[in-house]
Amino acid sequence: MNKADIAIIGTGPGGVSAAITAAQRGKSVLxxxxxxxxxxxxxxxxxxxxxxxxxxxxxxxxxxxxxxxKDMNISVTEDKVTQVYDMGGKFTLQGASSxxxxxxxxxxxxxxxxxKLYAGEKELLGAGxxxxxxxxxxxxxxxxxxxxxxxxxxxxxxxxxxxxxxxxYFFPLYKDKPDMGGNISVLAEIPKExxxxxxxxxxxxxxxxxxxxxxxxxxxxxxxxxQLLPQLATENGHIVVDRQMCTNVKGxxxxxxxxxxxYQYVKAAGEGNVAALSAVEYISQKNDK
Numbered sequence: 001m002n003k004a005d006i007a008i009i010g011t012g013p014g015g016v017s018a019a020i021t022a023a024q025r026g027k028s029v030l031x032x033x034x035x036x037x038x039x040x041x042x043x044x045x046x047x048x049x050x051x052x053x054x055x056x057x058x059x060x061x062x063x064x065x066x067x068x069x070k071d072m073n074i075s076v077t078e079d080k081v082t083q084v085y086d087m088g089g090k091f092t093l094q095g096a097s098s099x100x101x102x103x104x105x106x107x108x109x110x111x112x113x114x115x116k117l118y119a120g121e122k123e124l125l126g127a128g129x130x131x132x133x134x135x136x137x138x139x140x141x142x143x144x145x146x147x148x149x150x151x152x153x154x155x156x157x158x159x160x161x162x163x164x165x166x167x168x169y170f171f172p173l174y175k176d177k178p179d180m181g182g183n184i185s186v187l188a189e190i191p192k193e194x195x196x197x198x199x200x201x202x203x204x205x206x207x208x209x210x211x212x213x214x215x216x217x218x219x220x221x222x223x224x225x226x227q228l229l230p231q232l233a234t235e236n237g238h239i240v241v242d243r244q245m246c247t248n249v250k251g252x253x254x255x256x257x258x259x260x261x262x263y264q265y266v267k268a269a270g271e272g273n274v275a276a277l278s279a280v281e282y283i284s285q286k287n288d289k
Contacts, residue, residue: 003102004030006279007093009081009228010109012038013265014256016065017272018107018279023072025280030101031069032093035076037062040111041265050266061265077101080221082132084229086249089286096157098134104286105279106229108247108254109272112237112263113224118148120194121218125227128202129194133157133217137164143214146204148191150174154219158184161217169204169211225258236260245275251286253279 006022008015011033019031036042044058053061069076079095084106093101121129130136133147137160144167147158155178162168168184171191180186189206194216197203204211226234233240233248238260245253255271257263 004028007103014268014272015109017269018276021276
């Protein structure tokens with residue numbers, strides 16, 4: 001299903017709580033994230049303040065949340081959302097698979113994404129900088145491209161690009177550099193800046209050289225909220241919300257760590273509940289007009 005009443009990005013306690021509450025209120029839900037939920041939560045040795053679960057291990061809490069989702073028949077869509085478009089009355093989400101999803105309301109529960117943008121990245125996004133290889137590779141067929149990736153999970157996208165592009169300059173930002181072969185150059189360099197010397201070319205500068213390419217693909221495991229939806233108001237890396245978890249964009253709500261401290265699972269779950277109730281009320285008021 002590529003359409004739902006409410007789309008929720010994030011499978012930590014905030015996103016899971018929002019999905020459960022929305023489903024209980026009779027709304028269809030698209031929950032984006034990992035089927036294993038939050039890797040951060042699963043690694044927690046002990047959580048002391050989650051009501052009803054005294055001194056619970058993170059993995060055990062994650063298992064309980066997964067069981068609750070299963071009981072509610074809520075599945076997780078593992079397609080990574082790379083862009084959100086406000087269509088005026090609904091939202092269209094673009095997945096890394098190139099699939100598109102529609103929702104009446106959106107809840108962002110991504111957690112804090114510690115991402116420092118490259119110089120020129122924000123200005124050239126959509127004009128020679130892309131977060132989605134599957135979506136935009138055909139636009140650069142037969143041309144050289146650069147790929148910056150922060151995890152081995154993105155290597156499949158690099159191989160796909162090599163089938164389309166003339167040459168791929170690959171900058172893996174993780175420890176074990178892969179041996180890709182073919183028309184892929186794996187480079188142990190640190191990207192620094194992206195510029196546009198001409199209308200059709202982009203110059204990627206690293207700590208060791210410069211690469212003239214058609215596009216720079218930046219493939220991160222998570223994308224900062226203001227890159228997903230640029231018109232969102234943020235402050236110090238957090239989405240600005242009111243007590244009802246409403247953002248400055250009508251129909252968009254946020255919960256959990258992405259809204260600011262304290263970074264606590266119990267706080268995230270509570271905010272997820274409030275965000276879902278606000279989204280339900282928003283849809284109801286919109287339909288009444």
